[in-house]
Amino acid sequence: MSTLSRRQLLIFFAGSAGVAVLGDAILDSFSSQTSAQTTLTFTPVRLPHPLPVYQQVKSFLPTGIAQGQVVNPSTDVKLASYSVIDDVIVPPEYDRYVIVGWGDKVFPNPDEYVGYNCDYTAFIPIGRSSDEGYLWVNHEYVSFPISGLAPGTPNDVQALPTTFTPVTGYSLSTTRNLESDGEFLYNLGGSIIRISRRNTARRFVVVSDAQNRRIHGLSGLGINSERNDGYQSITAWGGRSYQQGDQNYLEGTGPAATQVFNLSADGLGNKIIGTAYNCSGGTTPWGTILSAEENFQGGGSSFVGVTEAVKPDGTQVGYTAGTTGTTFGLVGEKYGWMVEIDPADPNFRPKKHTRLGRYRHENIAMRVEAGKKLVAYMGDDRRGGHTWKFVSNGTVGTIRSKTNSQLFESGTLYVARYNPDGTGEWIPLLLTIPTNPIPPSTLASVEFAALGSAQRNGRLPLPRRNGIAGQTVDGGAFNCDTTNEAVALPSYQNKILQNFYTSQGAILCDAFLAANLVGGTPTARPEDIEVHPTTKEVFIAYTDGAPGSDGYPDSRIFQVAKLSGNVNATQQSGGLYKIIEVSADGTGTTFTWQKFAQGGEAGSIGGAGFANVDNLAFDNQGNVWGVTDMSTSTHNGFNVGVAGNQTTINHSTLGNVSNFTGVFGNNWLFYIPTSGADAGKVIPFAYGPVRCEITGPTFLGDTLIVSVQHPGEDCPINDGTMLSRSIEMLDLNGTTFNQTRTVSRGSSWPSNIPVSDGGNGQSTGVPRPCVIGIRRKNSTSRFV
Secondary structure, eight states: OOSOOHHHHIIIIIOHHHHHHHTHHHHHHHHHHHHHSOOOSSOOBOOSSOOTHHHHSOEEEEEETTEEEEEOOOSOOOOSEEEOOSSOBOOTTEEEEEEEETTOOOSSSTTOOOOSSEEEEEEEESSSOTTEEEEEEEEOOOOTTSOTTSTTOOGGGTTSOOSHHHHHSOOOOSSOOHHHHHHHHHTSEEEEEEEEOOSTTOOOEEOOOTTOEEEOTTTTGGGGGGOOSSOTTOOBSSSSGGGBOOSOOEEEESHHHHHTGGGOTTSOTTEEOOOOOEEEEEEOTTSOEEEEEOOOBOBTTBOSSBOOOBOTTSSBSSOOTTSHHHHHTOOGGGSSOEEEEOTTOTTOOOEEEGGGOSSOEEEEEEEOOTTSEEEEEEEEOSBTOOEEEEEEEEEOOSTTOGGGGGGGGSEEEEEEEEOTTSEEEEEEOOTTOBOOOOOHHHHTHHHHHHHSSOGGGGOEEEEOOTTSTTOOSOSSEEEEOTTTHHHHGGGGSSOBGGGTOSSHHHHHHTHHHHHHHHTOOOOBOEEEEEEOTTTOOEEEEEOOOOOBTTBOOOTTTSOOSBOOSSTTSOOOSOEEEEEEESSTTSOSSEEEEEEEEEOBOTTSTTBOSBOSEEEEEEOTTSOEEEEEOOOGGGGGGBOSSSSOOBOOOOTTOOBOOGGGGGGGOSOEEEEEOSSSTTTTOOEEEEEOSTTOEEEEEEEETTEEEEEEEOTTTTSOOOSSOEEEEEEEEEOTTSOEEEEEEEEESSOOTBTTSOGGGTSOOOTTOOBOOEEEEEEESSOOSSOO
């Protein structure tokens, strides 16, 4: 499915409504236009795995830092060997350079520094030009090698050299204490940095500005002094100037702010300490940023977090032992929201908009049209998470007026229910809505029919309530599945949400479980959602269909496993979908949906040639760009840690076989043109350093800004040790072959790139998450 027919392409990208009305006439017009247009303006990067585009055009095979060779097209695109380069590999027509990175001290307080694991990026111009403005960068989480204490650090690397001291100039304890917990939270949140490309090189550089600032996980910690629950003395996490708690707290809007936060155990009412766990987001037309708090749930080894489970009134069931929430008294109900920030206004107090729901937010995409209601689409990035829509009560005024922010404070949150026939409905989360969960046996029906069993027994978490399904306590989740649904499910049916929650605010605090309760469809981890700039159709990147502890994606809609032992059987690694609203303005409650591309090797049935698609973006010509989010522990067929143990890649296995993503190598960036001779092809544009993720694409004329997140994650800092193995892969005809793959055990990026590009020229230097620019060497006003 890597190359689509013109009808498939037009229906998916150009709008199904247009096809239905104009039929073959529009298709014939489209065909004549594509034949007249020129081909690619760059040489696609050669990845380890076969793709159809390599049969048709030349490709660029990297051989070293900023080095490579152009390979002619061939009918045989198998590579017997492949050496992975620890760099951001771009086509030879482009260059890449570091704009700013973790640890950079670019703030008025010389002690402060840019946070870790850069993710979503956004740009707010100063004036009318995109040459200078404020860069916003999300900081999602911390991971090794920042410290051996970082959550999830493999045991065998905990005592190895780390990057915190060489990058920040400060030392961090090797055992957990108040300062280390605080420093981890400080490294989350976001950074606001003025950048400019008004220079001869036309590259973005940091500009000194009094408004450069951090908003982080402990912003406003000083308000703890107002408490009387034992946390009033926890107003700092160390002796440095930036570690002293300030009054830069956040506040909530909407029902939870008045109906739940006034009940919170911290006694702080609508005052909120910090924002953290910030993954993707969105940018409003009026110049504010919406930053998504994602994996806020803390527990066990994932101790940087708070309590997710709430009681019927929306407040946490209690502090979770061993978490940073317990360290600083951060109550769980105040995290997991969409946060609005104004980079250009340092006096703007960031707001958590509770009308948008509390769950593991990935991003937000908006329809903002003057005189119409604001419509926003969001995803809950967990296994079995939901696809969401918010519709404001009020209407949009002047598009660029900052008064439009008030629209997030009043409206309705809906969850999507997908029907197998391609239709769907939006179910509102309101007190009076009937409860009608989808039975686990229905969710798991396709896998059960193919394999005779289902992962997690089709798990569907529902709110736990005393007296319901034999439960004796209130709060948290009850796991309904195929083993207990006959007895348990009737207790959850034919009621209304008010039977489970005390207020609208409480529903919004427990939106994930409430959505399961009303019959929302559990999905395959919706990572990114974007609204088509012309058709207004809603494009969704579902990154992985495998079920997990949070739930089971509906197997009638999503590929939840490899369901056959055939080597080329369909793989489970996510896909691209779209929603087409029945209502012209997007405010209605019915829609249709289509599946465009299934993740998996190009030689597998339906495989698009990529896996675990994450962030999406449309450029100013309507082309689609996507990045992948393959698990660090599968990259290039090696697990994390010192040993570099090989993962099993056997195409004859079936079930949950996530290790297949090892064939794709590093995470990468692809391009799907929507017009021209190459329309519909999946074209590799770039890949990232070892064990990294590329995130947050933002287009600014001839430049693409992206984040390079967690290079070298959970592996030793690169010391020159190389790993090599044979990997079983699929050729384009669906048969297997073996490739020798060589890759460095860890990363040194960007220390290993030239000083002129923002590195240090050190082949075994320390890795750092960074924000980079990718720009055409012979610049035009367009990126492609």
